[in-house]
Amino acid sequence: MADVLPVEAASAGVSGGRGRKWRLAAWLLGRSFSSRLGLALVVLVVGLALAGPWIVPYPDDVAGAVNLARKLQPPSAAHWFGTDEVGNDILTRVIVGARLSLLVGIGIMLAAAGIGVPLGILAGMSSGRLRETIMRLTDMFLSVPGLVLAIAIVAALGPGIGNAMVALVLVWWPGYVRLAEAKALSIREEPYIEAARVAGASRLRILWRHVLPNSLSPLIVKMSMDIGQAILAVASLGFIGLGAKPPTPEWGAMIAIARGYLPEWWWYALFPGLAIYLSVLGFNLLGDGLRDILDPRSHRG
Amino acid sequence: MLIYVIRRIGLAALMLFGLVCITFTIANVAPSDPAALAAGPDASRSQIEQARRDYGLDKPLPEQFLRYVSDLAQGRFGRSVATGRDVGTDLARYFPATLELCVLAMLTGVLVGLPLGMLSALHKDGPIDHVTRIFAVSGIALPPFWFGLLLQLLIATWLGWLPTSGRLSVVTEPPDPITGLLLLDALLRGQGGIFVEGLTYMILPALVLSFPCLASILRVNRSEMVEALRADYVVSARAHGVTPWRIVAVHALKNAMLPTLAIIGLRWGWMMSSTVLVETVFDWPGIGLYAVSSAISGDFKPVMGVTMIVGVNFMIANLLVDLLYGVLDPRLRSA
Numbered sequence: 058m059a060d061v062l063p064v065e066a067a068s069a070g071v072s073g074g075r076g077r078k079w080r081l082a083a084w085l086l087g088r089s090f091s092s093r094l095g096l097a098l099v100v101l102v103v104g105l106a107l108a109g110p111w112i113v114p115y116p117d118d119v120a121g122a123v124n125l126a127r128k129l130q131p132p133s134a135a136h137w138f139g140t141d142e143v144g145n146d147i148l149t150r151v152i153v154g155a156r157l158s159l160l161v162g163i164g165i166m167l168a169a170a171g172i173g174v175p176l177g178i179l180a181g182m183s184s185g186r187l188r189e190t191i192m193r194l195t196d197m198f199l200s201v202p203g204l205v206l207a208i209a210i211v212a213a214l215g216p217g218i219g220n221a222m223v224a225l226v227l228v229w230w231p232g233y234v235r236l237a238e239a240k241a242l243s244i245r246e247e248p249y250i251e252a253a254r255v256a257g258a259s260r261l262r263i264l265w266r267h268v269l270p271n272s273l274s275p276l277i278v279k280m281s282m283d284i285g286q287a288i289l290a291v292a293s294l295g296f297i298g299l300g301a302k303p304p305t306p307e308w309g310a311m312i313a314i315a316r317g318y319l320p321e322w323w324w325y326a327l328f329p330g331l332a333i334y335l336s337v338l339g340f341n342l343l344g345d346g347l348r349d350i351l352d353p354r355s356h357r358g
Numbered sequence: 359m360l361i362y363v364i365r366r367i368g369l370a371a372l373m374l375f376g377l378v379c380i381t382f383t384i385a386n387v388a389p390s391d392p393a394a395l396a397a398g399p400d401a402s403r404s405q406i407e408q409a410r411r412d413y414g415l416d417k418p419l420p421e422q423f424l425r426y427v428s429d430l431a432q433g434r435f436g437r438s439v440a441t442g443r444d445v446g447t448d449l450a451r452y453f454p455a456t457l458e459l460c461v462l463a464m465l466t467g468v469l470v471g472l473p474l475g476m477l478s479a480l481h482k483d484g485p486i487d488h489v490t491r492i493f494a495v496s497g498i499a500l501p502p503f504w505f506g507l508l509l510q511l512l513i514a515t516w517l518g519w520l521p522t523s524g525r526l527s528v529v530t531e532p533p534d535p536i537t538g539l540l541l542l543d544a545l546l547r548g549q550g551g552i553f554v555e556g557l558t559y560m561i562l563p564a565l566v567l568s569f570p571c572l573a574s575i576l577r578v579n580r581s582e583m584v585e586a587l588r589a590d591y592v593v594s595a596r597a598h599g600v601t602p603w604r605i606v607a608v609h610a611l612k613n614a615m616l617p618t619l620a621i622i623g624l625r626w627g628w629m630m631s632s633t634v635l636v637e638t639v640f641d642w643p644g645i646g647l648y649a650v651s652s653a654i655s656g657d658f659k660p661v662m663g664v665t666m667i668v669g670v671n672f673m674i675a676n677l678l679v680d681l682l683y684g685v686l687d688p689r690l691r692s693a
Contacts, residue, residue, distance in 0.1 A: 091491055197376030201669035202631035205649070206380070212653040212661045213384050289501055296503045297638055297650045312504055316639075319507060320515040330504030337499035345495070 085350045092349070095342025102336045106156040118145035119153045119306065129322050139324040142314070143304075147325060150306040151332050157307055158336065161222060162288040166280055168226040173233025174276065178268055180234065181241025182260075192238065195231040203228040204293065211299045218301040221294045225287060236279060240272035247271075274351035278344050285340030292333050308333045362684050370677040377669040381662050382426050386419065397439070435666070436659035438652065445663040449645060453667060454538030455525060456637070456644030460629050462564040464622065467571035472618065474572075475579025476606050482584055490576065497573020502632055506566045506639035513562065521559050523641040530555060563640040567632060571625040578621050579614045586610040616687060623679030627672025 086092045105112075113119065114136075124144030132139045138147035180191040198206070203225075210224035244250065245268070253263050294300035295309025303310050308329040315326035394401065397409035410416050414425055429436070435445035478490040514522040525540060526532055533543040533552055541560075544553035586592060587610055595605050633646030641647070645664045652660035 090488055091495070094492075193372075193376070196373065197380050200373045200377040200380065200673065201665055202627045202672055204628075204634060205631040205665050205668045208634060208649060208653050209381070209384050209661050209665045212656070212658055215656075216654070285499065289499070292501055293503065293635055296501075297634065298654050309501075309503075312501075312507070316507060320511050323511055326504070326507055326511075330501055330507070333501045333504065334496075334499055337501075338495060341495050341499050342492075 082350050086346050089346060089349065091342045092346025095339050095344075095346055098335050098339025099343050102155055102159060102339060105152050106159040109152050109156045113146075113149040113152050115146040115149045118149045120304070129318065129325070131322075132324050138328040139322075141311075141325055142318060142322075147311075147328055150311065151308070151328050154306045154308045154311070154329065154332065155336070157301070157305070158288045158291065158333075159284075161218070161291050162284045162340075165222055165225045165229060165287040165291070166283045169229035169283070170233050170276070170280060172226070173230035174237045174269075174272075176230075177234040177237025178241045178264055178272065181238040182245055182264060182268065191234065195234045198228065198231040199235075204290065207290065207294065208297075208299060211294065216299045216302070218291070218295075218305065218307065221291060221300040225290050225294075229283070229287070232279070232283075233276075236275060237272055240275060241268050244268050244271050278348045278351060281344035281347055282341055285337040285344070288340070289333060289337045359684065363681060366677060366680045366684070369680075370673050373673050373676075374670070377666065377673070378427060378430060381665055381669075382423055384665075385658065385662055386415075386422060386426075430666070435663040438657050438660050440652065440655050440657040445659045448648065448660065449663050449667055451538070452643060452645045452648045455540070455642060456630065456633050456646060458539045458541060459560060459564055459567060459633065459636075459642060459644060460626070462560055463568035463629060464571065464626065466564060466568040467575055467625070468618070468622065470568075471572040471575030472579055472611075472614075475576040475614070476583055476611070478576065478580045479583035479587060479610075480602065480606060487580075490580070494573040494576045494580075497569045497571075497576075500569065501635075502566050502569070503635045503639050505569065506563070506636055509562050509566065510639070520561055523639070525559055525643055526552070526556060563636050563642055566639070567629055567636045570632070571621075571629055574621050574625060575618055578617045582614040582617050583610050586613045616683065619679055619682060619686075623675045626675035627668060630668045630671050 086096065110116065110119065118124075122143075122145060126144065127136075127140050128142055128144040130136055130140045136146050136148065138151060141147055141150070176191050176195075180188045206228045207221070207224040210227055211220050214220040214223065250263060250267055253267055258266070291300055292307070292309030292312075295307045296313045298310075298313060301307035301310045303314055311329040312326050315322070315329065318325050393406050393410035393413065393415045397406045401409065414422055417425075433446050435449065437443065438445055438448065441448075474490055474493075478487050481487050510522050513519050521527065530552060532540060533547045533549050536543050536546050540556045541553055544550070544556060583606065587605070592605055592609055595609060596602075630646075633642075633644055634650050635646070636642065637644045637646035638650050645667060649661050649664035652658075652664075
């Protein structure tokens, strides 16, 4: 990945090499306030997801213990985010939810990219019928906005977090085909591809060694943003009752139940939603910041 | 120009065909047993077999596909298993409510997003710019359903400024439908009171619905505007003493119009698809709520009907934008 950073060009003439390049990237990312905020939020979410089960104040509440004696308590020193309708600590469930949301978000993004990127590069590098078939198939999936299509697919497969993930992967991969195809199309006319071909490199080698690495920067930006959007989409399906089922500590499903306890027990809906918002915001801001580093042309002035 | 128009319409027709293919695939190939789905969640074995014959699901797939296409062409979306009502009739009843909400939300998005984008570009890299940037990213990051609940809590319940949910209060008699659009009908019948009441019910859901769209219009306009402000003609206008606001409002805005139009085209379909969340929160009787309540009870045909409607809207919006582009940007006509 290191050799795709365009900043390499800037540092190539100067001695210092790799360390210098990374320092420049770090400086570019740290320069803007919103990128720093994005990075901090992503680190926070990833940290909570990794450390979740060991740092939660009430480990028994993870799987949904019932403790009616302390149900629906407002935020306090003992329960920072309050408790829910069966007496579970909401802070505990929000922290544990981070792991689920992050895993699901990354999983959807990886699966979609895993299907879409090879197809896109293949379409961009080939011509004729193969290219037509891939791109028309892609257009078909892009003919209806993702969320509605995902709901239709979940309605056919049946509700549940597994099917919700399948549905979201199915509506997500075409975006990667489009991006990878456009990138491959522009790369294939480059002299170094010609050179590799003349040197006798096989088609697969050209795709793997030259086209893919050179398409990486927009893909990385999209992947960062898509983790956030996938987290949001899963939570949305959870909220309307087609995704994770309670008592799974999934943020969207938590809000769906909490909705019934509004307005009096407002903290129940507030904190899971805040968790969704901040994670999605983090990945989007980070993606924005990465774009500034990886693609100097898109610099905002 | 004619060739350009024909080409765009051809592309739209292709998209429509793709949409039909995909809904057919979901309905007939994805589920393990489409007949069980068609018969409903509590059907017995013989009922399922009955449904298989009734819906022609025992026929080969190509034959089923032709039948599906001809049904759709005649506006037949099938019947809801849960209510037994015709899905096409239901859609016709629910769609105006959604349309009305989306139009208001789109207007809000454009009218707020454009000036904020300009403001942000004028104060590039200043505090205002940073605040609007976080605001714009929030538009994409805020879960609409949660944002809606918060607004309900804050503005409707605690402050009491606006009603919480629904389209009109229970005691208000809605105007006799002419178009099905409540605000328009109230105006046409001269019922100003109902118009105002309907508007107060629409403000919160429209606001939530407009936020992602507003945010992307803001961002696109900001970057277009930043670009335009550096152009030679702006520099020379400034040298001639034209005021900054006039430069922005007249010279730079013209250049930002086309990308804004493209965003509107894309966002129209997405907005309609996020009505599934917003209408659920606000109990808004549109196609989004219809899709969600049907999907949860395993009632399949209404969901496919809504998918079709949203897809067609998406397609038409994109087609219109493409055609407008052709009118506004002469370079494209030969493309």
